[in-house]
Amino acid sequence: MIVVTGAxxxxxxxxxxxxxxxxxxxxxxxxxPQPDGLAVGIRHVRADVGNSASMRPVLDGADxxxxxxxxxxxxxxxxxxxxxxxxxxxxxxxxxxLSSQINSTRPEAPSHARLRDFEAAVRASGxxxxxxxxxxxxxxxxxxxxxxRTERTIFAPFGDVALPVVDPADIAAVAAVALRxxxxxxxxxxxxxxxxxxxxRQATVISRVLGEEVAFVELSRxxxxxxxxxxxxxxxxxxxxxxxxxxxxxxxxxSADVGNVLxxxxxxxxxxxxxxxxxxx
Numbered sequence: 001m002i003v004v005t006g007a008x009x010x011x012x013x014x015x016x017x018x019x020x021x022x023x024x025x026x027x028x029x030x031x032x033p034q035p036d037g038l039a040v041g042i043r044h045v046r047a048d049v050g051n052s053a054s055m056r057p058v059l060d061g062a063d064x065x066x067x068x069x070x071x072x073x074x075x076x077x078x079x080x081x082x083x084x085x086x087x088x089x090x091x092x093x094x095x096x097x098l099s100s101q102i103n104s105t106r107p108e109a110p111s112h113a114r115l116r117d118f119e120a121a122v123r124a125s126g127x128x129x130x131x132x133x134x135x136x137x138x139x140x141x142x143x144x145x146x147x148x149r150t151e152r153t154i155f156a157p158f159g160d161v162a163l164p165v166v167d168p169a170d171i172a173a174v175a176a177v178a179l180r181x182x183x184x185x186x187x188x189x190x191x192x193x194x195x196x197x198x199x200x201r202q203a204t205v206i207s208r209v210l211g212e213e214v215a216f217v218e219l220s221r222x223x224x225x226x227x228x229x230x231x232x233x234x235x236x237x238x239x240x241x242x243x244x245x246x247x248x249x250x251x252x253x254x255s256a257d258v259g260n261v262l263x264x265x266x267x268x269x270x271x272x273x274x275x276x277x278x279x280x281x
Contacts, residue, residue, distance in 0.1 A: 001025045001061055002179055005049040008035045008224075010099060010139045015066065016042060018037035020105075020271035022180060029058055052082040059090035064179045068098045069118065077114070080121035087127070089245075094185070097176045098171070101135040101190055102243070105250045111236045130178040135192045135251065135263030136243075138165045138272040141202055145279040153215045154203045157224035158245040162196035164254050167267040174261045189257040194266040196252050202232045202269060209273045210280055221245060 002019055006012040007028035013035065019026045020042050027033075028044045038044055049067065059065065065087050070078075087095065099119055102112045122129045144154045147207040171191055178184040181268060197205070200216050207214035219227070221241055228237045258266040272281075 002064045003027045003062045005029045010168040011171045014169050018176045020102040026065050047112045050077040052086045056086050063093050066096050069243045080118045096130045097122045099131050099133050101133045111239050115261045130184045131188040133190045134166045134171050137166045138167045138269050148280045155217045156199040157219045159200040160198050161216040163196040164192035164196045166191050166193045167272045170258050190255040192255045197269045205270050
């Protein structure tokens, strides 16, 4: 049995059916009610990965465990050891943790200290463990969707700074391999797309796939900060803007890990747009 937390998110909603299609007994866990469209035969449990007591009955009998922290759980909560202790007591033998590339490129970043603690706890737990460190998600472009639908316009800072955003479907595919197959214990994979793509070029791709002109308006750093402050903790904003506007060479580099694990190239941003085109219409 494989337990997948964050089952309704960008990665989990692809990972769960991937595992089920491969014949695995999957338990989809989320803090939300059961999502629409969950395939017949997949069990959904409403529980909180940030509350180890709620995860105890979910993990009972599980062989593998996909750990994804969401929202406020990335910044505070109970000790990672509490969750790992419950997993060990339940008999879990393999853990895959979704972390972040920032933990390798900016290892002192305060915004990701809790994820670093989880990485350390997973590695020290004694189970076979794999850490996934994706860069920026292609799905972050969904933040533009409403204005593309209503005004055919995208507003973003640092229009010509390119980063190799990764398709969440590729993250899910790598996670599925690491959860099911031998040979990934002790490994850390940095996951990126196949090419660096700037916000201005992303707008061009969306325009081309949509078949309609989409204007791009570049925001200043100050304007972007004010916008992010509406939904993002203050301590995270400057670090995010630094990555978007002043990326380190390692953050612009293209990793081979997706291709090495999956035996195929990483999916380009254009393919993500094609699959998610209804969001922008």
